[in-house]
Amino acid sequence: MNPLDxxxxxxxxxxxxxxxxxxxxxxxxxxxxxxxxxxxxxxLAIGLSWxxxxxxxxxxxRDGVWIRGRVLDGAGDVVPDAMVETWQADxxxxxxxxxxxxxxxxxxxxxxxARAQTSTGEFGVFTLKxxxxxxxxxxxQAPHIDVSVFARGLLDRVVTRIYFADEADANAEDVVLxxxxxxxxxxxxxxxxxxxxxxxxxxxxxxxxxxxxx
Amino acid sequence: MTGSTSxxxxxxxxxxxxxxxxxxxxxxxxxxSTALRAxxxxxxxxxxxxxxxxxxxxxxxxxxxxxxxxxWRNDGEAIGQRILVHGRVLxxxxxxxxxxxxxVWQANAAGRYRHVVDNWPxxxxxxxxxxGRVVTDSLGRYEFLTIKPGAYPWGNHHNAWRPAHIHFSxxxxxxxxxxxxxxxxPGDPLFEQDPIYNAIPAAARHRAVSRYSxxxxxxxxxxxxxxxxxxxxxxxxxxxxxxxxDVA
Ligand SMILES: [Fe+3]
Numbered sequence: 288m289n290p291l292d293x294x295x296x297x298x299x300x301x302x303x304x305x306x307x308x309x310x311x312x313x314x315x316x317x318x319x320x321x322x323x324x325x326x327x328x329x330x331l332a333i334g335l336s337w338x339x340x341x342x343x344x345x346x347x348x349r350d351g352v353w354i355r356g357r358v359l360d361g362a363g364d365v366v367p368d369a370m371v372e373t374w375q376a377d378x379x380x381x382x383x384x385x386x387x388x389x390x391x392x393x394x395x396x397x398x399x400x401a402r403a404q405t406s407t408g409e410f411g412v413f414t415l416k417x418x419x420x421x422x423x424x425x426x427x428q429a430p431h432i433d434v435s436v437f438a439r440g441l442l443d444r445v446v447t448r449i450y451f452a453d454e455a456d457a458n459a460e461d462v463v464l465x466x467x468x469x470x471x472x473x474x475x476x477x478x479x480x481x482x483x484x485x486x487x488x489x490x491x492x493x494x495x496x497x498x499x500x501x
Numbered sequence: 502m503t504g505s506t507s508x509x510x511x512x513x514x515x516x517x518x519x520x521x522x523x524x525x526x527x528x529x530x531x532x533x534s535t536a537l538r539a540x541x542x543x544x545x546x547x548x549x550x551x552x553x554x555x556x557x558x559x560x561x562x563x564x565x566x567x568x569x570x571x572x573w574r575n576d577g578e579a580i581g582q583r584i585l586v587h588g589r590v591l592x593x594x595x596x597x598x599x600x601x602x603x604x605v606w607q608a609n610a611a612g613r614y615r616h617v618v619d620n621w622p623x624x625x626x627x628x629x630x631x632x633g634r635v636v637t638d639s640l641g642r643y644e645f646l647t648i649k650p651g652a653y654p655w656g657n658h659h660n661a662w663r664p665a666h667i668h669f670s671x672x673x674x675x676x677x678x679x680x681x682x683x684x685x686x687p688g689d690p691l692f693e694q695d696p697i698y699n700a701i702p703a704a705a706r707h708r709a710v711s712r713y714s715x716x717x718x719x720x721x722x723x724x725x726x727x728x729x730x731x732x733x734x735x736x737x738x739x740x741x742x743x744x745x746x747d748v749a
Contacts, residue, residue: 316737317594317595318517318593318594318734319591319592319593319594319595319731319734320519320523320593320705320708320731321519321523321524321593321708321731321732321733322680322682322708322709322730322731322732323523323524323525323682323701323702323705323706323708323709324524324525324680324681324682325525325668325681325682325683325697325700325701325709326532326681326683326697327668327670327681328668328683329616329618329619330606330614330616330618330619330668331606331668332616333606333614333615333616333630333631333632334604334605334606334631334632334668334670335604335606335670337563360537360538361536361537361538361541362537364537366538368618372679374552374555374556374557374676375552376551376552382551382552382555383557383558384555384556384557384558384674384675385558385674386514386554386555386556386674386675387551387555388511388512388513389511398557399557400556400557400559420550420551420552421511421551422550423510423511423513423550423551424510425510428550428552431552433552433553433676435676435679437681438538439534439538440532440534440535440536440537440538440539441527441528441535441538441539442525442526442527442528442529442532442535442539442697442700443524443525443526443527444679444681445527445540445544446544446547448547463547466545467545490537490538490539490540491537491538491539491540491541495540495541495542496540497545498540498542498544498545499544499545499546499547500518500544500545500546500547501516501518501547501549501553501676501677
């Protein structure tokens with residue numbers, strides 16, 4: 288009897304066979320190859336400029352801080368054609384993102400995301416200092432901002448984090464900072480300034496910033 | 502298993518990282534500007550926690566209707582071969598990425614960018630600025646109308662010309678999915694000498710090249726090119742516990 292002529296019995300639950308050769312099922316999960324990255328090139332300003340790019344928090348927001356810095360190359364020269372993007376929690380530690388399993392947070396006047404170019408020699412974004420965010424194991428991470436840097440001469444973005452010099456206690460117990468060699472931690476820690484914080488990104492050199500594989 | 506009952510343990514997706522043999526390296530010697538810019542130290546692994554698995558919601562409010570048609574600016578029509586570029590944004594699990602912002606920029610038909618530092622002697626087109634923005638629909642689809650960009654010289658080596666390309670910038674759902682890349686056109690004779698194209702490992706280069714689409718080519722109007730973009734997907738295997746400091 289042709290098995291195709293036998294109608295399925297709805298009382299029997301459908302059970303795919305295990306992934307053995309000839310079973311008709313793949314052993315490996317289905318995957319598409321990801322699109323390879325490429326440099327933003329020298330003309331990123333055409334496509335990536337936003338009038339409101341630098342405002343992670345609305346202009347004039349109370350307790351807003353400017354985070355400024357330069358991007359420097361291996362010769363110590365300022366990189367004038369980079370873009371720096373920042374993404375972070377709000378002061379209560381929530382994210383304006385539906386991907387947060389705790390729920391979408393909303394904080395007045397706060398977007399959490401900014402992008403700034405370095406054409407003036409440095410980047411500057413206006414934001415609120417993030418709160419502490421759970422590390423997933425019952426602890427809290429120190430306040431931090433995730434950063435992507437794009438530039439001509441970088442075939443993919445580089446990823447780093449900004450921490451804050453005036454959070455020494457929180458920094459000391461942060462799961463990410465703790466794992467780094469002591470002499471390299473400081474490349475991620477922004478210094479207090481009059482109106483916010485400052486941290487340079489060193490793409491190479493003695494003080495090469497700690498970059499992360501995400 | 503202690504953490505799983507405490508309520509403080511967060512169950513977060515883990516975004517898969519493409520194998521290094523299929524990823525563009527950050528630096529590539531033949532692309533000379535990478536020499537002083539690409540970091541030299543090995544990057545430190547950053548497990549995916551809340552900041553990495555979340556991302557900004559950037560949608561329709563950043564896009565105007567005219568942003569999907571690059572062929573009309575300043576009350577006039579851009580010069581060049583009209584093309585319809587379309588495709589889907591997916592993640593590597595094959596799931597569409599809906600409502601995602603796609604930003605594109607490109608040179609004009611003569612290979613000239615409207616940018617202060619682009620001063621090679623090819624004409625600017627008063628009716629072309631080279632900027633487009635679209636948001637993917639509920640099935641992850643995008644499309645925009647533009648003109649085919651020209652090749653341009655760039656001084657990286659003798660007779661260095663970039664193959665025709667369109668720059669793309671994408672946000673998925675999460676910080677981990679952020680992608681900036683370039684779309685190429687099939688059969689470009691300039692591929693062979695282009696270090697930016699050749700920096701992509703050979704086995705993945707075809708992923709950066711669009712496909713000519715006769716189905717969407719419009720009679721007496723525009724050629725069509727199709728290009729699907731695949732962002733990183735998640736590891737669907739549930740992680741109950743682990744002891745290495747990673748988020749389960
Ligand atoms: Fe280009």
